[in-house]
Amino acid sequence: MQVFLASEPVKQRLVLRMSDSDEALQEDLRSGRADYGFSMPPDFSEQVRSGKGELNAYPGRMVERNLTAEAVINGFVQEIKIRQSAAIVTMGKAASAQSPDLSSAHTGVSPSMVHVGTLAAGGNVVFGHVSSLQYYSVAYLIMFLLFSGMSAAISLTEEREKGTLQRLYAMPVSMNAIVFGKLAGILAIAFIQAAFIVTFTKVIYGVDWGTDYGGIALICLLTSIAAVCLAVIIASFVRSRKAVELIYSMLVVMMTFFSGGMVAGLGQTVQDIGKFSINHWANEALRQMMSEGSLSGQWQAVLTLGAIAAGLVWISAFRFRKAVEV
Amino acid sequence: MTFVILFPIRFDDFGYLPLTRMIVYNESRNVRKGLTRMAALVEFKNVVKKYETKISVNQLSLTIEQGEIFGLLGPNGAGKTTTIHLLSGLLPHNSGEIYLEGFSVAAHPLEVKRRIGLVPQEIAIYENLSARENVTFFARLYGLRGSVLQERVEEALEFTGLQKFAKDKPLTFSGGMKRRLNIACAITHRPKLLIMDEPTVGIDPQSRNHILESVKKLNVMGSTIIYTSHYMEEVEAISTRIGIMDQGRLIACGTKDDLIRHAGLKERLMLQSSRLSDEAAEEIRNHPRVTFFQRREGGMLEIELQESQSYLQDILFILSKHGLALQKLTRVEPDLESLFLTLTGRTLRDGA
Numbered sequence: 001m002q003v004f005l006a007s008e009p010v011k012q013r014l015v016l017r018m019s020d021s022d023e024a025l026q027e028d029l030r031s032g033r034a035d036y037g038f039s040m041p042p043d044f045s046e047q048v049r050s051g052k053g054e055l056n057a058y059p060g061r062m063v064e065r066n067l068t069a070e071a072v073i074n075g076f077v078q079e080i081k082i083r084q085s086a087a088i089v090t091m092g093k094a095a096s097a098q099s100p101d102l103s104s105a106h107t108g109v110s111p112s113m114v115h116v117g118t119l120a121a122g123g124n125v126v127f128g129h130v131s132s133l134q135y136y137s138v139a140y141l142i143m144f145l146l147f148s149g150m151s152a153a154i155s156l157t158e159e160r161e162k163g164t165l166q167r168l169y170a171m172p173v174s175m176n177a178i179v180f181g182k183l184a185g186i187l188a189i190a191f192i193q194a195a196f197i198v199t200f201t202k203v204i205y206g207v208d209w210g211t212d213y214g215g216i217a218l219i220c221l222l223t224s225i226a227a228v229c230l231a232v233i234i235a236s237f238v239r240s241r242k243a244v245e246l247i248y249s250m251l252v253v254m255m256t257f258f259s260g261g262m263v264a265g266l267g268q269t270v271q272d273i274g275k276f277s278i279n280h281w282a283n284e285a286l287r288q289m290m291s292e293g294s295l296s297g298q299w300q301a302v303l304t305l306g307a308i309a310a311g312l313v314w315i316s317a318f319r320f321r322k323a324v325e326v
Numbered sequence: 327m328t329f330v331i332l333f334p335i336r337f338d339d340f341g342y343l344p345l346t347r348m349i350v351y352n353e354s355r356n357v358r359k360g361l362t363r364m365a366a367l368v369e370f371k372n373v374v375k376k377y378e379t380k381i382s383v384n385q386l387s388l389t390i391e392q393g394e395i396f397g398l399l400g401p402n403g404a405g406k407t408t409t410i411h412l413l414s415g416l417l418p419h420n421s422g423e424i425y426l427e428g429f430s431v432a433a434h435p436l437e438v439k440r441r442i443g444l445v446p447q448e449i450a451i452y453e454n455l456s457a458r459e460n461v462t463f464f465a466r467l468y469g470l471r472g473s474v475l476q477e478r479v480e481e482a483l484e485f486t487g488l489q490k491f492a493k494d495k496p497l498t499f500s501g502g503m504k505r506r507l508n509i510a511c512a513i514t515h516r517p518k519l520l521i522m523d524e525p526t527v528g529i530d531p532q533s534r535n536h537i538l539e540s541v542k543k544l545n546v547m548g549s550t551i552i553y554t555s556h557y558m559e560e561v562e563a564i565s566t567r568i569g570i571m572d573q574g575r576l577i578a579c580g581t582k583d584d585l586i587r588h589a590g591l592k593e594r595l596m597l598q599s600s601r602l603s604d605e606a607a608e609e610i611r612n613h614p615r616v617t618f619f620q621r622r623e624g625g626m627l628e629i630e631l632q633e634s635q636s637y638l639q640d641i642l643f644i645l646s647k648h649g650l651a652l653q654k655l656t657r658v659e660p661d662l663e664s665l666f667l668t669l670t671g672r673t674l675r676d677g678a
Binding site for chain 2: 162163164166167168169170171172173174
């Protein structure tokens with residue numbers, strides 16, 4: 001391992017520093033003094049020789065830096081696997097029988113040698129039970145869904161400003177049909193967008209979204225409903241398109257930030273504030289599903305998100321007339 | 327009981343309407359819907375619209391018959407737009423009743439909207455859609471489909487002179503072309519009542535003339551038209567009847583001649599004599615038949631003279647007595663501007 005880390009290609013990409021313990025490493029990551037950490041047991045070399053071996057990886061806050069570090073670690077893991085495969089070829093079936101891991105490496109099925117750890121200490125968690133990629137994929141999915149609501153607010157105010165909304169009301173179609181048709185279209189686009197993000201991250205980055213796609217669809221639906229209702233509420237107070245755009249985007253960016261969607265593992269106070277955001281509960285519900293966490297935990301997050309969406313539906317129902325009046 | 331009434335309508339050179347129009351009037355169904363009035367096309371009965379403390383339309387009672395071009399005139403803020411919004415079902419009224427072809431706007435808004443084509447004051451079109459797509463979109467909302475839809479869209483584009491630009495987006499259009507597209511979007515369903523709210527604001531004289539001609543053609547083709555403007559010349563040129571609104575009230579209504587006669591307005595004379603002296607002007611003012619006198623710049627006098635044909639020679643005699651030559655004599659017919667001035671003490675432009 002030391003030879004690998006001292007090699008020139010690795011030194012060009014990473015600055016390595018030894019840490020005294022796992023706890024010290026996690027503290028460095030939490031405070032931002034380190035970008036990525038990994039630890040190996042003292043008998044790692046023995047484990048590898050016996051066909052086992054496991055590294056503990058601790059991703060940091062920055063997704064790009066995590067990706068870089070993971071690429072280097074993966075290179076190291078691949079090298080080990082090649083050497084294990086060579087051992088199988090040299091030692092024959094005896095080695096294979098002795099080590100199922102080595103056998104699977106040989107057959108191309110990669111058992112994970114890297115256990116992704118968390119910075120759990122005193123209840124503080126950066127990525128929870130998911131990888132950094134999963135963490136940020138969820139955060140960005142929810143942020144994009146919330147931004148789709150902005151197009152509802154912009155569309156309403158723009159039509160109001162241009163006078164086309166007035167013209168539509170003069171048609172023999174009910175006002176509700178016009179507005180709900182418009183909002184339903186935006187919900188449909190949000191759903192297509194969500195499906196694209198999930199598929200793209202799964203295929204390109206290998207993000208594991210779990211198996212509960214119905215649950216993911218439900219969370220996306222609740223988030224989109226909350227976003228559209230938020231749009232109606234804002235459009236009922238603000239008349240100009242630019243103001244709506246500014247207020248809505250500020251709100252979404254703030255909610256994303258406080259829910260840890262931009263930088264993970266912010267202080268406890270920020271996390272507590274984040275609990276008042278739509279993002280927090282949508283993220284939480286999705287991450288629980290991804291990591292196949294407890295059913296009660298999943299339901300708690302989904303129900304809280306549902307309650308937020310219902311609250312916004314209720315408020316927007318009161319503000320609806322004001323939002324769509326010409 | 328069902329009656330089928332067939333009657334011929336006027337055929338014009340546009341080939342726009344069929345030779346006959348059929349109305350199926352199911353009496354029993356209409357009675358069930360509470361439709362008992364079929365006389366006037368539009369009827370306002372003591373309509374009031376308030377915005378918190380401000381009364382925007384005050385006790386408006388008005389009847390518009392089928393086939394009219396009804397000009398609604400008044401300064402900005404007089405209540406014209408609010409009135410047409412009330413009729414179009416865009417705004418609820420606080421009290422009174424509004425009917426279109428017997429349908430109450432409050433009780434049957436969709437029936438009313440089916441019969442109306444609204445050309446709003448703002449150019450209400452989608453700039454990212456082509457002209458044809460705009461017209462098609464709004465036509466579909468009126469329930470037109472298939473070959474009828476296509477036929478009517480092409481008719482509307484041709485009627486407004488936009489067929490050559492059907493594929494172009496309004497972003498590239500002039501103000502006048504956008505105004506014409508605004509009209510095209512309102513006529514595909516051949517509305518019984520076409521409401522045009524200030525359709526010529528901010529456009530060049532050529533486009534204005536095109537729009538005014540279009541209004542007349544649409545009327546000939548069978549549409550009743552309500553035309554609002556604060557340009558009195560336009561309203562005067564096209565309207566068969568005129569309503570004048572001020573501060574939410576309908577202060578006068580009738581043909582132009584009726585309005586002027588009832589207001590007691592008479593023609594005025596404009597006399598110009600470059601060296602007009604104060605003495606001569608004073609003597610003309612004191613003539614017993616001069617009922618209105620105003621001295622203007624450039625030796626110009628504006629006077630209203632009772633029995634002008636008989637007494638004009640007296641005025642000319644006064645001028646010659648003071649050694650003054652008459653350079654110009656013009657007769658000025660009373661117009662809507664002077665009518666509005668008489669009724670409100672303000673000019674239309676002042677109000678705007």
